[in-house]
Amino acid sequence: MRCAYVEPNTGVRGLASNLNFIEPDQNVVKNYAGCGEMFIPYGAISSTQTALIAADLAVGYLEGKLTESKKVSWKGDSADAEREGLNLTPRYQTFTSSLKKQPLRHPLCDICQPKEFITYQSKCGKRLYLPQTLHQKLCTYRQEEPASVESAGLLIGYYNRNGEVLIDTFTTPKASDQRTRTTFKLDSQAHQAEIEKAYTASEQLLGYVGTWHTHPQDVPRPSSPDKTDWRTHEQDNSDRPLFFIVVGIKTTSVYTLEKGKVIELSIVQEEHC
Ligand SMILES: [Zn+2]
Numbered sequence: 018m019r020c021a022y023v024e025p026n027t028g029v030r031g032l033a034s035n036l037n038f039i040e041p042d043q044n045v046v047k048n049y050a051g052c053g054e055m056f057i058p059y060g061a062i063s064s065t066q067t068a069l070i071a072a073d074l075a076v077g078y079l080e081g082k083l084t085e086s087k088k089v090s091w092k093g094d095s096a097d098a099e100r101e102g103l104n105l106t107p108r109y110q111t112f113t114s115s116l117k118k119q120p121l122r123h124p125l126c127d128i129c130q131p132k133e134f135i136t137y138q139s140k141c142g143k144r145l146y147l148p149q150t151l152h153q154k155l156c157t158y159r160q161e162e163p164a165s166v167e168s169a170g171l172l173i174g175y176y177n178r179n180g181e182v183l184i185d186t187f188t189t190p191k192a193s194d195q196r197t198r199t200t201f202k203l204d205s206q207a208h209q210a211e212i213e214k215a216y217t218a219s220e221q222l223l224g225y226v227g228t229w230h231t232h233p234q235d236v237p238r239p240s241s242p243d244k245t246d247w248r249t250h251e252q253d254n255s256d257r258p259l260f261f262i263v264v265g266i267k268t269t270s271v272y273t274l275e276k277g278k279v280i281e282l283s284i285v286q287e288e289h290c
C-alpha cells in the first residue's frame with residue numbers, strides 16, 4: 018500500500034497517491050444541502066465498477082490466485098472532470114492498462130527497495146547501484162562448467178535525480194536466444210517486450226539502462242565485438258549513460274561509455290542504506 022504513496026519525482030512519501038488520475042489539492046467535493054451533505058460526485062456506474070474490481074481482487078486473494086500486491090485502475094471519460102475545470106494527472110494522460118492487474122510496487126519505495134547495494138563508480142562520477150540480491154542472481158549464470166554457454170540480457174533500472182542508475186531487475190536468457198560457449202545473440206523482441214512491460218507497470222519510471230552477459234573467463238575482459246555492440250547502444254541512447262555488466266567465473270566487471278571510449282567502473286563501497 019505504501020508503494021502507492023511515493024512521489025514519483027522525488028521518491029518522498031506523500032499524502033496523494035501516485036495512482037491518482039486527478040491532481041491533488043483541488044476542490045472535488047460537492048455540497049448541495051449544507052452540513053452533512055458533502056459528497057464526491059461519482060455516479061453509481063463508476064462506483065459499482067470499482068466495487069466489482071475490488072471484490073474480484075479480494076476473491077482472487079482468498080482463492081490463493083493473488084500472491085503479491087496488485088493495482089487495478091480503469092480510465093473513464095475525462096469530460097466531466099474537464100467541465101469542472103479539474104486538472105488530470107500525467108498518469109491519466111499516459112495510462113493504457115485499464116482493468117489489468119499490475120504489480121503494486123514502486124521502485125522508489127523506501128520499504129520495498131533492496132537494502133544492500135554494490136556501488137560502482139567511474140572516474141568522472143557516473144554511478145551504478147546494483148542490489149546484492151541481483152548480483153547473486155547474475156552469479157548463478159557464471160560459466161563455471163566447461164560446457165556452460167554464455168548468458169545475456171538487458172538491464173532494467175531508473176535514473177535518479179543525480180543521473181545515477183539503480184538496477185531494478187534484468188531480463189534472463191530465452192529459449193529463442195542463440196548461445197554458444199563464447200557468443201550469444203539475444204532474441205531482441207522477447208527481451209524488449211519485458212522492458213516495455215516494466216515501463217508500463219512502473220508508470221514510465223523503469224526502462225532500459227544497459228546490458229549484461231557472461232564470459233568464460235575468471236576475470237572478464239570485454240571483447241572487441243562487445244565494445245562495438247556497446248557503442249551502438251550508446252549512439253542509440255545518447256541522452257543518458259548506459260552500463261554494461263560482464264559476469265566472469267570469479268569476478269564481475271561493469272563498464273560504461275564516455276564519448277565512445279569504454280571505461281571500467283570500480284566498486285566504491287558496500288552500502289547498507
Ligand atoms: Zn513499497
Ligand SMILES: [Zn+2]
Pocket residue numbers: 230231232239240243263
Ligand atoms: Zn562479451
